[in-house]
């Protein structure tokens with residue numbers, strides 16, 4: 359598994375352990391092994407040495423705004439490395455599991471995107487993630503690509519934690535209300551990944567792209583309000599009194615974000631008999647864990 363210290367990578371270390379021997383790498387060398395997606399030679403050598411049954415790639419260039427000014431670095435990690443992983447997986451008969459994003463879509467309309475909907479990324483990060491998907495699909499290796507959205511983990515920083523910190527400091531906050539999607543826990547993504555791998559390993563008929571997001575939908579504003587309601591329920595003092603809904607244009611960022619990030623997850627639920635809980639279930643659980651520390 360690659361990207362062991364990321365939000366999803368961290369949770370995968372727990373969920374994949376039960377499937378067999380797990381080797382989890384980050385970008386640094388561990389003996390002769392190296393999971394640096396920007397070091398093609400080291401990555402290829404590592405895969406050829408290990409000959410894994412499954413490669414799970416949770417590593418990615420995820421700095422969405424920074425990708426606007428360093429698109430080549432983002433492309434190297436999110437696309438060129440995927441092509442390498444896919445080539446190696448194809449020649450070894452290995453299952454390649456990879457993650458992509460709602461940012462491959464242009465965000466128009468208000469219907470949940472299906473896997474076959476036309477793509478049209480609005481920013482460099484989305485362009486490089488889409489190129490990664492296309493490289494994997496073109497290689498014909500056995501693969502699972504999970505497009506997910508608004509990922510959070512209990513470990514490290516996340517949107518809800520940032521909002522709670524700000525709500526403790528300020529009386530008034532403005533939060534974007536015209537981008538709609540589903541906050542999705544890294545824990546859920548990792549659990550679904552393990553379940554899907556069990557079904558798909560050595561079964562190329564499962565190969566393909568799947569949308570993996572929590573059920574329901576909200577805006578960043580709704581997400582923040584929900585986090586505040588949990589915090590109040592747990593007795594955490596908040597200074598914030600007004601949470602102003604604003605539109606994306608009032609909060610300009612270097613990278614444009616899609617307004618409609620809704621993902622239709624029927625294909626995943628049907629193929630692997632998976633139940634995806636409402637986004638509030640995971641956010642509540644994460645906040646209980648974080649706030650009760």
Ligand SMILES: NC(=O)c1ccc[n+]([C@@H]2O[C@H](COP(=O)([O-])OP(=O)(O)OC[C@H]3O[C@@H](n4cnc5c(N)ncnc54)[C@H](OP(=O)(O)O)[C@@H]3O)[C@@H](O)[C@H]2O)c1
Pocket residue numbers: 361362363364365366367384385393394395396397416417418419420435456457458459460487505506507508509510544
């Ligand atoms: N976060 C979201 O909201 C979101 C939404 C939709 C889809 N996704 C996708 O979901 C997947 C997992 O995302 P995440 O939220 O877990 O991301 P994350 O927390 O940012 O973790 C990404 C990991 O990739 C590592 N990485 C970056 N460049 C690398 C390189 N050259 N070689 C090896 N490792 C490298 C990072 O290591 P360092 O810490 O050392 O940089 C980090 O540990 C990604 O494919 C992402 O595109 C994420």
